[in-house]
Amino acid sequence: MLDFKLRSQSGASRAGAFETAHGQIETPVFMPVGTLATVKALSPEELKEAGAQIILGNTYHLYLRPGCDIIERFDGLHRFMHWDNPILTDSGGFQVFSLAKLRKLTEEGYAFQSHIDGSRHMLTPEKSIEVQICLNSDIIMCLDQCLEHPASHEQAGDALELTTRWARRCKNVWQVQTDCRNSLFGIVQGGMFADLRARSAEEISEIGFPGYAIGGLSVGEPKELMMEMAAHTLPLLPADKPRYVMGVGTPEDLVELVGLGADMFDCVMPTRNARNGQLFTQQGTINISNARFRKDEQPPDPECSCYTCRHYSLAYLRHLYTSREILAYRLNTIHNIHYYVNLVKAMRAAILAGTFEAFRKDFYGKRRMVPA
Amino acid sequence: MLDFKLRSQSGASRAGAFETAHGQIETPVFMPVGTLATVKALSPEELKEAGAQIILGNTYHLYLRPGCDIIERFDGLHRFMHWDNPILTDSGGFQVFSLAKLRKLTEEGYAFQSHIDGSRHMLTPEKSIEVQICLNSDIIMCLDQCLEHPASHEQAGDALELTTRWARRCKNVWQVQTDCRNSLFGIVQGGMFADLRARSAEEISEIGFPGYAIGGLSVGEPKELMMEMAAHTLPLLPADKPRYVMGVGTPEDLVELVGLGADMFDCVMPTRNARNGQLFTQQGTINISNARFRKDEQPPDPECSCYTCRHYSLAYLRHLYTSREILAYRLNTIHNIHYYVNLVKAMRAAILAGTFEAFRKDFYGKRRMVPA
Secondary structure, three states: OOOOOEEEEEEEEEEEEEEEEEEEEOOEEEEEOOOOOOOOOOOOOHHHOOOOEEEEOOHHHHOOOHHHHHHHHHOOHHHHHHHOOOEEEOOOOOHHHHHEEEEEEEOOOOEEEEEOOOOOOEEEHHHHHHHHHHHHHOOOOOOOOOOOOOHHHHHHHHHHHHHHHHHHHHHHHHHHHHOOOEEEEEEEEOOOOOOHHHHHHHHHHHHHHOEEEEEOOOOOOHHHHHOOOOOOOOOOOOOOOEEEEOOOOOOHHHEEEEEOOOEEEEHHHHHHHHHOOOEOOOOOOEEEHHHHHOOOOOOOOOHHHHHHHOOHHHHHHHHHHHHHOHHHHHHHHHHHHHHHHHHHHHHHHHHOOHHHHHHHHHHHHHOOOOOO | OOOOOHHHHHHEEEEEEEOOEEEEEEOOEEEEOOOOOOOOOHHHHHHHHHHHHHHHHOOOHHOOOOOOHHHHHHOOOOOOOOOOOOOOEOOOOOHHHHOOEEEEEOOEEEEEEOOOOOOEEEEEEEHHHHHHHHHOOOEEEEOOOOOOOOOHHHHHHHHHHHHHHHHHHHHHHHHHHHHOOOOEEEEEEOOOHHHHHHHHHHHHHHHHOOEEEEOOOOOOHHHHHHHHHHHHHHOOOOOOEEEEEEEOOOOOHHHHHOOOOOEEEEEEEEHHHHHHOEEEEEEEEOOOOOOOHOOOOOOOOOOOOHHHHHHHHHHHHHHHHHHOOHHHHHHHHHHHHHHHHHHHHHHHHHHHHOOOHHHHHHHHHOOOOOOO
């Protein structure tokens, strides 16, 4: 169904495309995070104008609020939230791990209490897939076991083994319960251990999925270690399937990871940092509350074509932000999502043109131009 | 400059039009409140799509934040906030009265301390006009003396006398300092006393302004008293000039006041109540957090053509609102502003068609259809 096609390679970096029930996706691609059936502060039209092809929904959050009984009335997330393009949902495992209270992990799954009202729930591989099917996501993710950092070799080994057993259960439910309108991705774990990452990649690939993700990165480890693990693991994943590095990262991370052969990304950084007043620009990352912008009539990035940069000055954005006006969060987020989506699109164009290395050099040269 | 033209009358109600430096305004008109150079949660494009012809800015707030030294770099509010249609600003008096700390009233003006940082300022009639000129508003308001409710006849009499003396000073500055690109409105005070309202209307009319406002209503008095004062005062204002009832009110208030001959309105109700989850519809006013909307696939108002009602369900809006998502405030506000602006537009059409009384009956008949 997914039918990933590689269009071009430049070193390890790849430009490709694949199909979903809600349209084609060109890779590499950045997926804005829409936790609760909304990419915070943006409308679907603004996401499209920014060039977003696909967004991510969080299964844990949506399962608790508003709940599947409501979303299934709308035949899934798309109509509920007025977004008719592709959606990827995570398994819920990471949020149970990071947000839920009193979780207990067994072979069966996670027993946990809602972080909202303390209600008790059980998240099993089967349940995760069923919820994601109810959300009608185009790409659904296997439930995996996440780890705190640092974790021992033994802990990471146990987690990867459980992740493999859960991946088989996920694939079973998916095969039985869907008409393959959506695609299931396997997730590689293994902590910060090269041998375990290799073993996980082998086991997950052997089960066989339409796409593969690397989980358990950007969980508190040093940047070099994260890149080392990604560089080690990416080439071990099937070359004819999309490769998704979950929950990463800075603009620089994305450039490095595309250089290593990653195809898909999601991260809360452009949205969350926008709400904290941080704007990503080609010339560097700035903080809009900085007093030097008080009277600045220029837009955040004179070369940027987003709605915010076309119509608003740094002085106005600073005024809105320091006044805590709701519009501040929107205008900042529009800019950051436009930046992230188009950074990855520009990398795709460079790969297709065979100029990725030149792009990379130019990117770093420009990004250091302004102080934060 | 303003050149108010009455197009039609139906009983006391009037349909008219006048000119500003940023375009024509058709009356009756509702002006959304954009306190800090933004109508909270909305973009200028969304205001235009809702049909807003003119917005209101608050001089007190803008003077403190971001300050005139910044806004004058943009030649006023319009370019600063990306709104190229007309703007009305108030004098700042009401906010000094209701928000500022340690204010002291003298013949000269208000001495006050900022509610933000305690800094000391002096708001005189001259200063108010100068700030409004710096904001480049299309319609600027005289500084008046506001009163607590209830106030004695003596207090109200003193306040109206001071308001008259200040009105003369305001007109002087305006005549000297502007090229009449903008229009200055006089404000009638007089508390809840018919004789004082009449005296104020006479004195302010005698000074002569391009338009007239009734201030000091909706300050805590019973609804019947407010309507009594408006009904008494409106016919005393020059018939060939626009009449603006400040800071009022509910949809029902607007229908009554248009029936009494009012032409212009502003109120925070559609924006503020939207942020509190209250939606105005033709069938009644609803609270979006009500559990009965949990699974409701209908829009807030099936007959409404706003962006929110075209694309979103009550269930989704309830989900966003109970999850405190930023998009909730925007979608609710879009709907309420659309409702208010178009309610007043519909009254204009009815006046032009000579069917205002029928409109009024139909309005009340429908508004009671749903429980809050």
